[in-house]
Amino acid sequence: MQRKPSWLRVEYSAAEARKTQDILEKLRLNTVCNAADCPNLSECFRKGTATFMIMGSQCTRNCRFCKVTHGEPSPLDPDEPARVAEAVAALKLSHAVVTSVTRDDLPDGGAAHFAKVIEEVRKTSPDATVEVLIPDMKGDTASLDIVLRAKPDVLNHNIETVPSLYSRIRPEADYRRSLFVLEYCAGKGALTKTGMMVGLGETEEEVFRTMEDILAVGCGLLTVGQYLRPSKQHPEVVEYVTPEQFERYRIMGEQKGFRYVASAPLVRSSYRAGEALGRL
Numbered sequence: 001m002q003r004k005p006s007w008l009r010v011e012y013s014a015a016e017a018r019k020t021q022d023i024l025e026k027l028r029l030n031t032v033c034n035a036a037d038c039p040n041l042s043e044c045f046r047k048g049t050a051t052f053m054i055m056g057s058q059c060t061r062n063c064r065f066c067k068v069t070h071g072e073p074s075p076l077d078p079d080e081p082a083r084v085a086e087a088v089a090a091l092k093l094s095h096a097v098v099t100s101v102t103r104d105d106l107p108d109g110g111a112a113h114f115a116k117v118i119e120e121v122r123k124t125s126p127d128a129t130v131e132v133l134i135p136d137m138k139g140d141t142a143s144l145d146i147v148l149r150a151k152p153d154v155l156n157h158n159i160e161t162v163p164s165l166y167s168r169i170r171p172e173a174d175y176r177r178s179l180f181v182l183e184y185c186a187g188k189g190a191l192t193k194t195g196m197m198v199g200l201g202e203t204e205e206e207v208f209r210t211m212e213d214i215l216a217v218g219c220g221l222l223t224v225g226q227y228l229r230p231s232k233q234h235p236e237v238v239e240y241v242t243p244e245q246f247e248r249y250r251i252m253g254e255q256k257g258f259r260y261v262a263s264a265p266l267v268r269s270s271y272r273a274g275e276a277l278g279r280l
Contacts, residue, residue, distance in 0.1 A: 059101035085120035095274030099133035109137030111146035186218030193221035195269035220259035225267035
């Protein structure tokens with residue numbers, strides 16, 4: 001195990017995050033912040049923001065990089081969309097980010113549930129923008145259409161890594177299918193966004209080629225962050241990418257044509273997501 005460099009060490013303050021945590025616990029809501037041990041949890045909770053993770057805590061897929069629990073999921077909770085909306089209002093969010101576990105067991109992959117969350121948030125917080133970070137929904141266009149008809153302000157689907165690493169890191173997903181999801185949604189007029197992890201053994205040239213693939217399908221918003229090993233059962237970190245290299249990725253991404261690039265060691269898909277939309 002490599003020792004984490006100084007730029008990846010984050011202080012966590014439970015006291016400062018308590019108010020946000022209390023609201024989430026009261027409303028029985030999951031967040032990817034907790035489920036994935038996000039290094040930015042303290043900062044985001046302190047600011048009164050969180051990324052809601054809907055449709056339970058058990059994922060039907062078992063991606064090698066992810067800490068979210070793999071197992072048999074529970075039935076959907078019909079009251080969850082209203083509770084998410086209540087939390088958005090209680091936290092006074094101007095930009096709400098909603099993601100989910102992957103639900104391959106559902107005929108629509110959970111699309112209708114996503115749409116209901118968007119609808120409920122708009123009822124209680126009409127001035128808030130809504131970003132959804134969706135699974136690939138098996139590339140089913142009917143499911144994607146259900147989400148798109150709800151008109152999220154940002155449609156995010158993560159490419160996660162370069163194609164050569166999919167078989168090792170993301171074996172139950174498909175690189176081309178993820179590109180298709182982004183292409184289809186962009187083609188329907190959605191503002192699309194995607195995210196990548198680095199430090200898994202990819203080369204710089206592979207990152208640049210992946211950027212070009214993403215741009216080619218009409219996706220203009222990109223996040224790039226450091227992969228961090230959740231446990232000893234997960235793949236080891238191959239490289240702690242330096243802040244200077246992340247800055248190179250940001251500059252190159254903007255030069256290639258992305259409208260917005262967030263690239264830094266602690267960047268995650270939903271990190272300061274509202275700022276990205278605001279800058280556009």
